[in-house]
Each structure stands twice: as structure tokens, then as C-alpha cells.
Amino acid sequence: MAEAPEFCSFLSDYGLVDGFVGVCKAVMLQFAPELGIIDVTHDVAPYDVRGGALALVRAVPYLPAGIVLAIVDPGVGTDRRAIVVEVENGYLIGPDNGLLAPAVAMMGGAKQVVALTNPDFQLAAVGPTFAGRDVMAPAAGHLADGVKIEELGEVVDPVTLTPGLIALPQIEVGGAMTAEVWWIDRFGNCQLNVDPVQLTAQGAELGGLIEVHLGGRTRTARWVSTYADAKPSELVVLVDSTGLISLAMDRTSTAETCGLHVGSGVTLLPPGTSVDGPGPA
Amino acid sequence: MAEAPEFCSFLSDYGLVDGFVGVCKAVMLQFAPELGIIDVTHDVAPYDVRGGALALVRAVPYLPAGIVLAIVDPGVGTDRRAIVVEVENGYLIGPDNGLLAPAVAMMGGAKQVVALTNPDFQLAAVGPTFAGRDVMAPAAGHLADGVKIEELGEVVDPVTLTPGLIALPQIEVGGAMTAEVWWIDRFGNCQLNVDPVQLTAQGAELGGLIEVHLGGRTRTARWVSTYADAKPSELVVLVDSTGLISLAMDRTSTAETCGLHVGSGVTLLPPGTSVDGPGPA
Amino acid sequence: MAEAPEFCSFLSDYGLVDGFVGVCKAVMLQFAPELGIIDVTHDVAPYDVRGGALALVRAVPYLPAGIVLAIVDPGVGTDRRAIVVEVENGYLIGPDNGLLAPAVAMMGGAKQVVALTNPDFQLAAVGPTFAGRDVMAPAAGHLADGVKIEELGEVVDPVTLTPGLIALPQIEVGGAMTAEVWWIDRFGNCQLNVDPVQLTAQGAELGGLIEVHLGGRTRTARWVSTYADAKPSELVVLVDSTGLISLAMDRTSTAETCGLHVGSGVTLLPPGTSVDGPGPA
Numbered sequence: 001m002a003e004a005p006e007f008c009s010f011l012s013d014y015g016l017v018d019g020f021v022g023v024c025k026a027v028m029l030q031f032a033p034e035l036g037i038i039d040v041t042h043d044v045a046p047y048d049v050r051g052g053a054l055a056l057v058r059a060v061p062y063l064p065a066g067i068v069l070a071i072v073d074p075g076v077g078t079d080r081r082a083i084v085v086e087v088e089n090g091y092l093i094g095p096d097n098g099l100l101a102p103a104v105a106m107m108g109g110a111k112q113v114v115a116l117t118n119p120d121f122q123l124a125a126v127g128p129t130f131a132g133r134d135v136m137a138p139a140a141g142h143l144a145d146g147v148k149i150e151e152l153g154e155v156v157d158p159v160t161l162t163p164g165l166i167a168l169p170q171i172e173v174g175g176a177m178t179a180e181v182w183w184i185d186r187f188g189n190c191q192l193n194v195d196p197v198q199l200t201a202q203g204a205e206l207g208g209l210i211e212v213h214l215g216g217r218t219r220t221a222r223w224v225s226t227y228a229d230a231k232p233s234e235l236v237v238l239v240d241s242t243g244l245i246s247l248a249m250d251r252t253s254t255a256e257t258c259g260l261h262v263g264s265g266v267t268l269l270p271p272g273t274s275v276d277g278p279g280p281a
Numbered sequence: 282m283a284e285a286p287e288f289c290s291f292l293s294d295y296g297l298v299d300g301f302v303g304v305c306k307a308v309m310l311q312f313a314p315e316l317g318i319i320d321v322t323h324d325v326a327p328y329d330v331r332g333g334a335l336a337l338v339r340a341v342p343y344l345p346a347g348i349v350l351a352i353v354d355p356g357v358g359t360d361r362r363a364i365v366v367e368v369e370n371g372y373l374i375g376p377d378n379g380l381l382a383p384a385v386a387m388m389g390g391a392k393q394v395v396a397l398t399n400p401d402f403q404l405a406a407v408g409p410t411f412a413g414r415d416v417m418a419p420a421a422g423h424l425a426d427g428v429k430i431e432e433l434g435e436v437v438d439p440v441t442l443t444p445g446l447i448a449l450p451q452i453e454v455g456g457a458m459t460a461e462v463w464w465i466d467r468f469g470n471c472q473l474n475v476d477p478v479q480l481t482a483q484g485a486e487l488g489g490l491i492e493v494h495l496g497g498r499t500r501t502a503r504w505v506s507t508y509a510d511a512k513p514s515e516l517v518v519l520v521d522s523t524g525l526i527s528l529a530m531d532r533t534s535t536a537e538t539c540g541l542h543v544g545s546g547v548t549l550l551p552p553g554t555s556v557d558g559p560g561p562a
Numbered sequence: 563m564a565e566a567p568e569f570c571s572f573l574s575d576y577g578l579v580d581g582f583v584g585v586c587k588a589v590m591l592q593f594a595p596e597l598g599i600i601d602v603t604h605d606v607a608p609y610d611v612r613g614g615a616l617a618l619v620r621a622v623p624y625l626p627a628g629i630v631l632a633i634v635d636p637g638v639g640t641d642r643r644a645i646v647v648e649v650e651n652g653y654l655i656g657p658d659n660g661l662l663a664p665a666v667a668m669m670g671g672a673k674q675v676v677a678l679t680n681p682d683f684q685l686a687a688v689g690p691t692f693a694g695r696d697v698m699a700p701a702a703g704h705l706a707d708g709v710k711i712e713e714l715g716e717v718v719d720p721v722t723l724t725p726g727l728i729a730l731p732q733i734e735v736g737g738a739m740t741a742e743v744w745w746i747d748r749f750g751n752c753q754l755n756v757d758p759v760q761l762t763a764q765g766a767e768l769g770g771l772i773e774v775h776l777g778g779r780t781r782t783a784r785w786v787s788t789y790a791d792a793k794p795s796e797l798v799v800l801v802d803s804t805g806l807i808s809l810a811m812d813r814t815s816t817a818e819t820c821g822l823h824v825g826s827g828v829t830l831l832p833p834g835t836s837v838d839g840p841g842p843a
Binding site for chain 3: 287288290292297317319320321322323324336339340342343344345464466467468506507508509519520521522523524525532
């Protein structure tokens with residue numbers, strides 16, 4: 001970016017009960033008082049790097065150009081690097097544990113990566129380093145204040161970054177698609193790691209029926225356009241607002257009704273699919 | 282309003298765990314980077330239009346002139362209209378399901394209503410429309426950027442809007458007042474749909490006792506001035522900070538102690554009231 | 563402060579479900595539209611003055627110069643004073659119940675104290691006073707708008723303020739240290755009211771073992787540098803990111819594993835400590 005960023009979008013697993021988020025914001029504003037900070041979410045499940053990566057990817061197409069600060073790190077206190085990745089429209093700051101990888105890919109890939117190793121742009125820690133407060137928030141604040149990315153530390157080869165771990169659905173012999181629940185939203189809708197193009201390629205179509213194996217049971221789901229198309233207590237499949245396939249019910253939590261959790265396996269059998277002994281015993 | 286609004290007050294049932302709120306804010310700021318956004322609350326119970334309408338009405342007298350964006354919509358994905366209502370001090374944006382109606386009335390009534398039908402001021406949806414992100418947040422951003430309300434879509438006759446559904450208490454023969462719990466706050470205080478004027482009209486007075494039927498039991502409550510006037514474990518009635526009658530106890534959750542929920546019926550019998558068989562069996 | 567404050571850091575026990583926080587922010591912005599507001603946390607446990615005071619003290623070293631608005635008040639509606647305390651770098655506003663005291667001390671002590679008694683700088687309440695909305699938020703807004711502290715009410719002698727109630731650990735005969743859990747964070751780490759200097763003075767050292775009595779059991783904890791030094795299921799002692807001693811486990815909630823709550827007693831026996839019958843029966 002030619003100019004100093006105006007906005008920082010902030011995602012973490014810090015929660016809102018402790019003051020972690022407030023302190024990180026205060027640190028950013030200390031260096032860049034005019035910075036606008038947008039909370040994406042701070043309720044990523046503790047240590048859930050994959051959940052954080054997915055939440056970030058869902059938001060990225062809508063975030064303003066500028067900085068993304070994303071912190072979910074089970075390895076805090078280890079020698080895990082904190083990095084800043086420059087992309088076409090800005091910078092992503094976070095731990096080098098795969099959290100940023102899908103967002104970086106979606107934003108056109110890394111143009112430059114720097115490890116946040118320059119102590120001149122860090123806070124002195126009173127205890128062990130609280131990387132969000134002492135290293136990453138200061139980096140965001142300094143970038144927004146016009147500091148150049150190269151000043152923040154050592155240049156890193158992008159190929160050495162930890163890759164993201166996001167599974168694709170498995171297409172089995174006969175056409176069954178073994179997918180996974182990626183996200184359960186507040187309303188209980190269950191997003192799968194399935195692109196509608198993949199489902200169409202297996203012979204499914206809007207308005208048609210799809211057999212769904214979940215939690216040891218088989219159910220039939222209709223592929224509809226929108227939540228309101230579902231009849232009372234009917235399970236439906238639809239393209240959700242982020243463009244992926246979700247399982248949904250009308251004003252009912254699908255997750256609760258079907259016993260699904262993030263990470264649950266779900267097998268989709270579009271019409272014409274044959275599998276070995278797919279039905280219930 | 283003559284000038285573009287500086288502030289947008291935002292209320293929804295989106296919760297803060299998913300990134301819905303952050304994405305809507307990012308969309309508004311994309312069109313109006315200087316806009317100040319005030320979160321009223323995003324923890325309206327999912328789909329609870331009435332609870333959202335009441336939360337909005339409680340906040341409205343304190344919100345700055347400008348935009349109110351309110352989204353609680355069980356009918357998402359149907360042909361429910363999204364609307365913008367111009368009032369004396371600004372604009373309210375939301376679904377046409379009664380959510381905005383009490384706030385519009387409190388703000389002096391609708392001067393003009395427009396349905397958000399102009400695709401030029403909407404985002405292209407990747408899946409089915411996520412109306413908050415794709416239609417309503419862009420409308421807020423464009424209004425704050427100086428776009429005129431008439432540009433956002435078709436003018437709508439205000440009389441065709443869905444009315445708000447807010448019940449008044451019923452005064453029965455003999456003076457008993459059948460009321461309803463409208464709001465339980467974080468501290469367990471239970472606000473009723475009762476104006477102190479109505480209670481006074483039934484013969485109750487500050488310092489006096491009122492019989493209260495709730496959950497199949499009869500209790501006596503003293504009408505006091507403030508929470509701290511309640512003796513330990515005493516049930517009191519008071520005018521709360523929004524000007525309505527609440528049931529309260531000192532540093533104790535009235536809702537938990539009395540088994541009350543939002544929507545619970547509560548009958549108040551001011552002194553001198555007679556009803557058929559009011560007491561416990 | 564010579565100039566009007568740019569930022570207000572806001573902490574309360576209001577939660578984010580009701581609109582209390584949003585309304586207080588709207589009131590501040592009504593008087594000072596350019597004010598930047600930083601949420602420290604609003605999830606202090608209801609009425610928990612000590613928890614609020616501790617959360618504030620943890621954040622204070624990182625907050626920008628300006629205003630701190632802190633509201634946790636079991637005595638709301640009593641004749642408890644609302645005060646503003648001027649310190650070197652700004653102002654703290656809150657109830658006079660000890661909530662502000664540790665932060666004021668950490669910020670160098672009170673230079674001047676004023677009780678918020680001037681009705682010209684308060685909102686007219688529709689019911690009993692909601693002190694946050696009607697008295698304290700307006701005071702913050704007016705200070706940020708350039709009003710002088712003396713205009714807000716009567717000058718108060720700082721020695722008449724309610725002191726903070728924060729316990730120091732007790733050193734018993736033989737060197738056992740009876741401490742208390744002050745804070746349990748989102749990750750279940752348990753902060754004690756123990757400064758590492760105190761522990762070192764009792765003969766403990768980094769890398770060494772410390773006997774810990776908690777919940778009727780005795781466990782051995784190793785003093786390590788960082789969370790990641792803990793072996794799976796090992797209990798460790800470390801200096802946390804705010805500079806105090808915490809009990810921790812690697813990616814495991816210590817609070818849950820050891821049955822600790824805020825306020826739980828914990829006895830530390832550094833090596834060489836002797837107590838009467840310290841071990842388990």
C-alpha cells in the first residue's frame with residue numbers, strides 16, 4: 001500500500017470478558033490515534049486456528065483495505081513467529097500457524113512477508129511476552145502510523161510460512177461426497193466445506209433431493225434457494241450467504257436437531273450415487 | 282435531514298460470535314469511512330422481533346441524530362421488504378416486520394418511506410441475499426455518504442407498513458391489571474408493560490403495597506423509589522430508568538426468584554382492587 | 563490535562579445484551595462527537611467491585627491518556643457519590659466505592675476530586691437516576707468537550723474517598739504464603755495476588771518446584787517462563803503478562819482442573835518452607 005492504512009479489522013479468540021481486546025486496541029490507538037478498528041469477532045473458540053481461519057476468510061471479501069490483525073495461537077510463548085504479510089490491498093498480521101493462509105490466498109497471495117522481530121516496534125513486556133499486546137498490536141499501530149513493513153523485522157521467504165489446513169470434501173467411488181461441518185452459526189445452520197459447483201458436478205440440482213448421512217442416520221434434504229423455502233421441520237440444503245453449501249431448517253437449529261458439531265462428518269449422496277451399504281441398518 | 286448523518290446506531294439479533302456484525306460495519310464504512318457506529322446491542326434473542334423493537338425503543342431517546350440500523354428478521358429470504366423510514370432526526374433502516382414501528386412512532390412518525398429496491402445501492406450476493414450485509418448496511422453507508430433516500434428505491438405509503446405488536450396491559454373488572462414481562466435485564470429486574478400513570482390510576486401510590494400474582498403465587502410488593510430501598514429478599518415495584526414499572530429485588534435476580542421470563546403474565550392488584558378468587562387456593 | 567481528552571476507556575458490569583453500554587456511549591458522543599471510545603470490558607460480574615477494580619488495574623498501563631469511565635455499583639440508587647478523579651494523564655469517572663482506587667494509585671494518585679453534583683451537566687432522568695447514563699456518561703462527554711472538572715460539581719477531599727479493598731498475600735510462620743485467586747482468564751489460567759518478588763523472597767526460583775495447597779489437595783508446581791514450557795497435564799507457576807504469579811497448564815483450564823474460583827485460597831510453600839501439618843492427611 002502506498003498510504004498508511006485507515007482501518008484495522010481485528011479477529012481473535014480473546015473473548016470479550018477479559019480486557020485483552022480492549023488493551024490491544026488501546027495499544028494500536030497509542031501509535032495511530034486516527035485508526036478505525038472493526039471487530040470481526042473475538043469469540044473464535046480458544047486455540048481453534050482452523051475456526052479462526054475460516055471466520056477470517058468469510059469476512060475478508062467485505063473488509064476495507066488496510067490492516068487485518070488476527071490472533072488465535074495455541075503456541076503462544078513458543079518460538080512461533082509473529083508475521084506481517086503484505087497483500088495487494090493491505091497487510092495481515094498474526095502468528096505463523098496457518099491462521100492467515102487462506103485469507104492471504106483469497107487476497108491474491110503474499111507480496112512480501114516480514115517477521116516481527118524488531119524490538120524497537122514492540123512493547124517491553126512486564127512478564128512473558130503477550131504477543132498480541134506487545135508485538136502484533138504495536139505492529140498494526142506502527143503500520144497505520146506510516147512505518148514501512150521492512151522496518152518491523154526480518155524479511156521472510158513466503159514459502160517457509162505454515163500452510164493453512166483446510167480440508168476439501170472427498171469424492172468417493174460412486175459419487176458419495178464425504179464433507180465436514182465447517183461452521184455453525186448463531187441460528188444453528190451448518191456450513192459444509194462444499195462448493196455448490198462440486199455438488200452440481202455430482203448430479204445434484206436446485207429443487208432436487210439429496211440423501212444426507214449424518215450422526216449415523218440417513219435423511220433426505222431438498223436443495224432450495226433460501227431459508228424460508230424450508231417447510232416446518234424439513235431439512236434443506238442451500239447455498240449460504242458466503243457461497244458454500246449449508247444444511248438448514250426454517251427457524252430451527254439444524255445443529256441441535258441433527259446433533260452436528262463443527263468438524264462433524266456429513267456424507268452427501270446426490271441422486272444416482274451408489275455406495276456400499278449406505279442406508280441405515 | 283439536510284446533511285449526511287454522522288452516526289449509525291446498530292441493533293440486531295446477529296450475536297457477536299459469528300462475524301455478521303463486523304461484516305455489516307465493514308460494508309457501511311466502505312461507503313462512509315467517517316461514519317461513527319454505535320452498537321446498541323446485537324444480542325436480541327434470535328428472531329425476537331418484539332424484543333428487538335422494545336430494546337430499540339428504550340435506546341432511541343438517547344441515540345444521536347442520524348441513522349438507526351435494526352435487523353431482526355425471522356422472514357429472511359422471503360419477499361419481506363427492507364425499508365428506510367425518514368423521521369425528523371434521521372433515518373431508520375430495517376425489515377418491514379414491525380421492528381421499527383414503535384421507534385418510528387416515538388421519533389415523531391414517518392415523513393417518508395422507501396423500499397430498498399434499487400440494486401445500484403446493493404452488494405451483489407454470492408449466495409442468497411444476506412439482507413443485512415447486501416441491502417441494509419449498504420443503504421446506511423450510502424445515506425451517510427450523502428445519497429438521497431429517494432435514490433435507494435421505490436417510495437412506499439407509510440400506511441402499508443407492518444405495525445408494531447406491543448401489548449398494553451389489560452384492566453379487568455374491579456381494577457386488576459393483567460400485565461406482561463417485557464424485559465429482563467442483566468440484573469434480573471423484570472420490566473412490565475405498565476406505565477406508572479396507569480398504576481396510579483388504579484389507586485396505587487409510592488410507599489404503598491400492591492398484590493402481585495405471578496407464576497401461580499401471590500406476593501406483596503412495596504412501591505419504592507429505587508433498588509436500594511428494597512429490604513433483603515423483599516419484592517418491590519418501582520419506576521425504572523426507562524420510565525416503566527419494574528419488579529425488582531435488592532442485588533437479587535427477581536426473574537430467577539419469581540420464575541419469570543420475557544412474556545410471563547403478571548397481575549397487579551392495587552389496594553381496593555377486587556377480583557374473583559384472586560388468592561392462592 | 564491541558565487539552566480536552568480524545569479517548570474514553572470504558573469498563574462496566576453492564577454486559578452487552580441490554581443496551582446499557584450503547585446508550586452510555588450515545589450520551590458521551592452527544593456531547594463530544596469526536597471522542598474515541600475503547601471498551602475495556604463490560605463483562606465484569608454483576609456488582610463485583612473488586613473484580614472490576616482488578617480488571618481496570620490490568621488495563622490501565624496500556625490505556626491512552628484521557629478519560630476512564632468505570633461503572634460497577636451494587637449501591638446504585640443510594641446516596642453513593644459519583645466522582646471524577648483527576649490524575650496526571652487524565653480523569654477517572656465512577657462511583658465512590660473503591661472501584662477506581664487501585665487505578666488512581668497506579669496512575670500516580672489523585673490531583674483533584676470532584677463529586678458529580680452539578681445538575682447542569684446531567685441528564686434529566688425519566689425514572690430513578692441511571693447514574694451511568696444520566697450522570698457519569700454526561701460527565702465524560704462534557705470533559706471531552708472541554709468543560710473543566712470544577713464545573714461538574716463540588717470539590718471533594720481525596721482522603722474521604724472509599725479505599726480499594728485488595729488483599730495482599732499473608733506470609734505465615736515458616737514461610738508459607740496464603741494467597742488468593744484474583745482473576746481467571748478465558749483460558750482458565752489463575753492469577754494470584756502474588757508478586758514474583760515476594761515468591762523469590764521466600765526462596766523460590768525459576769526452574770524450581772513449589773508445593774501448592776488448593777482445594778484440600780497438595781500439588782507440586784514448577785516455576786517456568788511461559789505457558790508452552792508446561793508438559794502435558796503439568797501444573798506450573800509463571801509470571802503472567804501483567805507481571806503477577808499465575809497457576810497455569812498447557813492448553814488446559816487450570817481453574818477447571820483444580821476446582822479454583824475467583825477468591826479461592828491457595829497456599830504456596832516454596833522449598834525450605836515448614837508449616838504445621840502441611841501435607842495431605
